[in-house]
Amino acid sequence: MSKMASMFRPKKLDLSGFVNTRLIRDHNKRNAVEQTEPERQALRYLIRNTSLPQRVRAQAQLQLSQMHAYTRPTQIKNRCVASGTARAVFRDFRINRFQFRMQALAGELPGVKKASW
Incomplete structure (x- = not known):
């Protein structure tokens, strides 16, 4: 079995919090x-190097x-x-706006407080 095929097989994950298939993927x-x-990066360098033969x-x-396809950075x-959305x-926090609001109001995010002026 190739190295690439073994990369995509299911493994034991160390994800904390909510886990669904989208987060695993x-x-x-x-x-x-x-x-x-x-x-x-090496392949892109070879492609752009005009001094190399066309072949x-x-x-x-x-x-x-x-x-x-999973090796492309644009796929991420x-x-x-917290929710998988x-x-x-x-x-900065890797959570969506609703979870951010809930956690900030609960005081679970250090250094974040509700603005008032």
Whole structure:
């Protein structure tokens, strides 16, 4: 079995809080991107290098296009770790606006307080 195929098999995850299939898929995508990023950078360098022969550049382009979709950085979507939703997620806290409001009002987010002036 290839190294790439073993990357996408189910594993024991250390995700805290709410877990659904979308969060598991996102976790797998983030790991795949992290592991294949040096290879993707090398291929992109070969493709852009105009001093190389056209055949080498074309082979690099073919190799890059045949890589698994989960290895693309554009596949990663910011998701709320508390609810799993992908809309209105604050990057700093990795939670959506509703969860942010609930946790802030409950005093669970350090350094965050309700504005009043």
